Amino acid sequence: MSSSSSAAAPSRVAMLLAFAAVYLIWGSTYLVMKFAIASMPPLLMAGTRYGMAGGLLYLVMRLRGEPRPSWRGWGHALVIGICLLGFGNGGTTFGVLYLPSGTTSLLVATVPMFLALLGWMSGVTPRPTRWVSVGLAAGLLGMYLLAAHPSSAGVLRPGHPEIGITLVLLAAVMWSVGSLYSKKHQPASSPFISGGMQMICGGVAMLILGLLRGEADGFELAQVTTKSWMAYAYLVTFGSIVAFTAYIWLLRVVEPALAGTYAFVNPVVAVLLGWAFAGEVLNPQMLGGAALIVLAVVLVVLGGRRKKEVPVAAPEAAVEA
16 A cells, blocks of 8 residues: 555545454464464464565565665564564464463453553553553453463464463563654664565574474475364465554554454454354353453543554564464
């Protein structure tokens, strides 16, 4: 999408399609990731996914006439890509091994809370408002309920929920760090070129780490199931390219706080899909934790709307998505 098209008044149909992509596609990626890594090495899957998606997006935008980024821009993209995708999406991908996809999505939804807290502590954003502070408290209580009463239904590697919780929360923190860094260190003037560069750098970082972990040892493409291939294709095309492009476009045509509402819609979609298609259990503790986290994200995103305290993170993922 060119800058001239973004300057024109968007149609209602385009707006609805863009929000549907960000809400539904990103919300579904948690469950689809579980299907993909059921027969694929986690980091190699995530690394090639983002490397391919980023390469395609970067190539298309360069062919459309976007200028070549500088080496300094690539350095910024490397830092952001490692934080957002290497740690952020990589940690989330591993988390899905040990946690239900719905629980994973709810823990990832804490990103706006970490953004508000770390932004204030680092001096990047003002002190959280009263409503944002209430949201932070609600989010902490929600995380406690999820951590204290983990479910093992539909988990690929049951019995170690603490590993998954630690990985996903670390991923959320690093996603927030990368988002705050990107506020003053954009890789390129075009957000689409920047997004492609970040996906390339993050994808390469995950590939290198996956190879160092020995994920390629003994792995054969023949062992990948048809279900995993379909999930992988969905993540590359819809999860990484379609939804990401829709989100970047929304940031240009609506208020950032409105675009950021994906953060409290995605978990609801992920929880319902995990329950419907992966046999994940909706126990009272999880429902209570989910309600508190969704409420917390609403308060943090919308409570800081007037002062624009909370920067809106680009995906997974969202963090994945």
